Amino acid sequence: MPSLDAPEKAATAKPGGAETATAKALRLCFIGDSNLAALKLGHDGGIAEAAGVDISFYGAPGPDFRALRYSDGVIVPDPQAVEAVKLVTGGDRINFDAAEVDVVAFFAARFRVQAFFEEFLHRASVPGAFVSAQVRMRALEALAMSTRYVRAAFDMAARGHRVIFVPTPFLTDAIAGDPLAKAPMAAQATPDDRAALWDEIEGFFAARGVTLLRQPDETVVRGCLTDPAFAAIGAEAAGDAVHKSAEYGAMVIRQVLASLETAEISAK
Amino acid sequence: MTHPYSDLPPEAFWRTAVAAHNPLKIRGLWQPKFRILRKHRIATAGSCFAQHIGQALAGRGYNWFNAEEAPSLLPAEARAEFNYGIFSFRTGNIYTAAMLLQWLQLAYGLRDPIEEVWQQHGRFFDPLRPVIEPGGFASAEELFGSRESVLAAIRRAVEEAHVFVFTMGLTESWRNLQAGFEYALCPGTTAGTFDAETHGFHNHQMGAILDDMRKVLRIMKRRNKRLRVLLTVSPVPLTATASGQHVLTATTYSKSVLRAVAGQLVDELDFVDYFPSYEIVTHPIYRGMFFAPNQRTIVHEGVDVVMQNFFDDQTAAFGDEKPTPARKARPAAPGPGCGGVKCEEEMLGAFA
Numbered sequence: 001m002p003s004l005d006a007p008e009k010a011a012t013a014k015p016g017g018a019e020t021a022t023a024k025a026l027r028l029c030f031i032g033d034s035n036l037a038a039l040k041l042g043h044d045g046g047i048a049e050a051a052g053v054d055i056s057f058y059g060a061p062g063p064d065f066r067a068l069r070y071s072d073g074v075i076v077p078d079p080q081a082v083e084a085v086k087l088v089t090g091g092d093r094i095n096f097d098a099a100e101v102d103v104v105a106f107f108a109a110r111f112r113v114q115a116f117f118e119e120f121l122h123r124a125s126v127p128g129a130f131v132s133a134q135v136r137m138r139a140l141e142a143l144a145m146s147t148r149y150v151r152a153a154f155d156m157a158a159r160g161h162r163v164i165f166v167p168t169p170f171l172t173d174a175i176a177g178d179p180l181a182k183a184p185m186a187a188q189a190t191p192d193d194r195a196a197l198w199d200e201i202e203g204f205f206a207a208r209g210v211t212l213l214r215q216p217d218e219t220v221v222r223g224c225l226t227d228p229a230f231a232a233i234g235a236e237a238a239g240d241a242v243h244k245s246a247e248y249g250a251m252v253i254r255q256v257l258a259s260l261e262t263a264e265i266s267a268k
Numbered sequence: 269m270t271h272p273y274s275d276l277p278p279e280a281f282w283r284t285a286v287a288a289h290n291p292l293k294i295r296g297l298w299q300p301k302f303r304i305l306r307k308h309r310i311a312t313a314g315s316c317f318a319q320h321i322g323q324a325l326a327g328r329g330y331n332w333f334n335a336e337e338a339p340s341l342l343p344a345e346a347r348a349e350f351n352y353g354i355f356s357f358r359t360g361n362i363y364t365a366a367m368l369l370q371w372l373q374l375a376y377g378l379r380d381p382i383e384e385v386w387q388q389h390g391r392f393f394d395p396l397r398p399v400i401e402p403g404g405f406a407s408a409e410e411l412f413g414s415r416e417s418v419l420a421a422i423r424r425a426v427e428e429a430h431v432f433v434f435t436m437g438l439t440e441s442w443r444n445l446q447a448g449f450e451y452a453l454c455p456g457t458t459a460g461t462f463d464a465e466t467h468g469f470h471n472h473q474m475g476a477i478l479d480d481m482r483k484v485l486r487i488m489k490r491r492n493k494r495l496r497v498l499l500t501v502s503p504v505p506l507t508a509t510a511s512g513q514h515v516l517t518a519t520t521y522s523k524s525v526l527r528a529v530a531g532q533l534v535d536e537l538d539f540v541d542y543f544p545s546y547e548i549v550t551h552p553i554y555r556g557m558f559f560a561p562n563q564r565t566i567v568h569e570g571v572d573v574v575m576q577n578f579f580d581d582q583t584a585a586f587g588d589e590k591p592t593p594a595r596k597a598r599p600a601a602p603g604p605g606c607g608g609v610k611c612e613e614e615m616l617g618a619f620a
Contacts, residue, residue, distance in 0.1 A: 115340075115341060116341060119339050119340060119341060120339070123339070127416070127420055128336075128416065128417045128419075128420025128421060128424070129417060130413040130414055130416060130417040131339055131414075131417075132350075132401055132405055132406065132410050132413075132414055133406050133410065134350070134401065134402070134403070134405075134406070135338075135339060135342060135346075135350055136339070138342055138343070138346040138350070139339050139341035139342045139346075140341075142341060142342065142343045142346070143341050
């Protein structure tokens with residue numbers, strides 16, 4: 001396994017540049033849907049330091065993401081999604097084989113934890129709406145296992161690949177109505193309330209060999225929404241509560257790199 | 269010379285009302301006191317047969333009242349497994365009038381909280397509903413958090429329902445002799461440990477059941493003046509009796525007492541009615557055709573006939589209800605147990 005400890009030997013990371021890295025650089029590929037844009041912008045802007053790591057991207061936006069088929073550690077796009085994939089990879093990768101990288105990091109990839117946080121943060125503050133940890137776990141299992149690329153992540157991990165999963169960020173606050181209209185008490189949740197749910201999600205993924213990274217607390221407002229400061233450019237005008245900024249993307253990349261570093265240190 | 273029977277309608281005579289008919293075509297067994305419309309919120313609780321009534325009402329587009337909703341992310345099979353959507357609140361089966369009274373007293377702070385907890389293999393079981401959470405709760409704190417939820421749901425159901433359907437199931441019960449509360453099931457059968465010093469058998473007598481039901485109805489009516497109550501008696505025989513009698517005669521005793529209590533309450537109170545699902549399933553004219561081969565479980569066809577009587581008798585009394593396209597009929601949640609119904613008492617069969 002390449003190390004993070006030799007930055008002087010590492011090549012400068014380039015988008016979609018798995019082949020441009022030196023032999024010893026750690027090959028990290030982010031896989032995702034249109035949310036990858038934030039990471040790409042963060043990476044290209046040089047906000048995220050990635051010395052010693054060769055970062056690449058793989059995926060497709062929206063409908064084309066659904067046309068990516070996963071089987072046995074390999075993702076293959078349906079013909080209609082090939083161009084979209086080329087756009088993300090820079091044209092040099094159409095299929096993705098987990099064996100060609102050292103770390104697979106899913107970002108967003110349709111795993112939307114918003115509904116989980118909304119419902120259970122709300123219920124935690126409403127008298128008479130208590131649910132047990134078992135019930136929450138069954139709900140989480142249903143949510144996770146209904147997401148194709150969560151299943152793919154678990155399968156890759158079972159095949160011995162190193163896999164990280166970063167769920168879709170919370171919707172951005174104050175962009176398009178009130179996302180918490182149906183779960184108003186979720187807005188009152190404390191960081192501890194939120195951390196308790198993240199603990200459960202992390203545990204669920206860890207039990208299946210995947211490291212889950214939670215959304216940084218400094219980006220969260222009103223219980224389970226993203227601070228508008230991290231909205232994508234033009235989000236307000238477009239009513240886009242989903243996509244995030246380059247700064248947010250850079251934060252995610254740093255978070256992933258830090259987790260790899262932590263893992264390396266713990267392994268020593 | 270005329271006499272009081274001269275002018276009675278055909279349904280007053282066995283020959284014209286029963287003997288001359290295919291039993292499946294007999295109608296008019298129920299002359300409902302009040303109309304039940306699709307828009308009315310209908311709460312259901314009681315013995316396992318009440319689950320059939322709730323499912324059938326929901327399946328027909330009636331407004332079955334789910335006062336303790338499952339998390340929206342919980343899949344259908346897990347909802348049934350965790351006893352969501354079985355009754356209007358997650359008490360599990362309420363077999364006796366005393367148990368219903370106890371739940372209401374707890375919900376409204378009319379008695380001290382019941383703090384007993386059963387521990388088994390590191391998990392925690394609620395003695396008032398020991399099978400509500402498969403495998404038990406993670407901690408006593410979680411158990412009581414969930415208890416608070418069910419008590420809140422009971423209050424909602426009582427205060428917001430238009431109709432409360434209660435199916436009376438048993439006269440036999442088990443009590444904590446020291447603390448004076450009633451268990452849902454005999455300790456030691458599904459969870460807990462039986463202790464002859466602490467746990468006592470009690471077969472409720474008619475007068476006591478009547479008293480308990482009057483208290484129940486008083487509590488409900490005080491919280492919801494418009495509430496109407498529809499009583500039924502479960503036609504499902506006892507799984508087991510601890511009365512010392514044969515289970516068949518114990519069943520007859522139990523059901524007869526409950527049927528008499530229901531009749532008495534209907535005579536006394538305008539807002540209480542009785543729907544004869546018990547008679548439709550158990551009466552000899554139906555020749556036991558609604559029972560499965562074990563002569564205990566009610567087959568789906570039996571439930572269908574019961575509920576068809578329910579809807580037909582409502583229509584006969586009040587006319588057709590105009591269709592309300594806004595409210596679509598929804599399929600009833602599937603449930604495991606006795607033919608799709610969660611029957612905790614069935615657990616006794618496994619331990620007998």
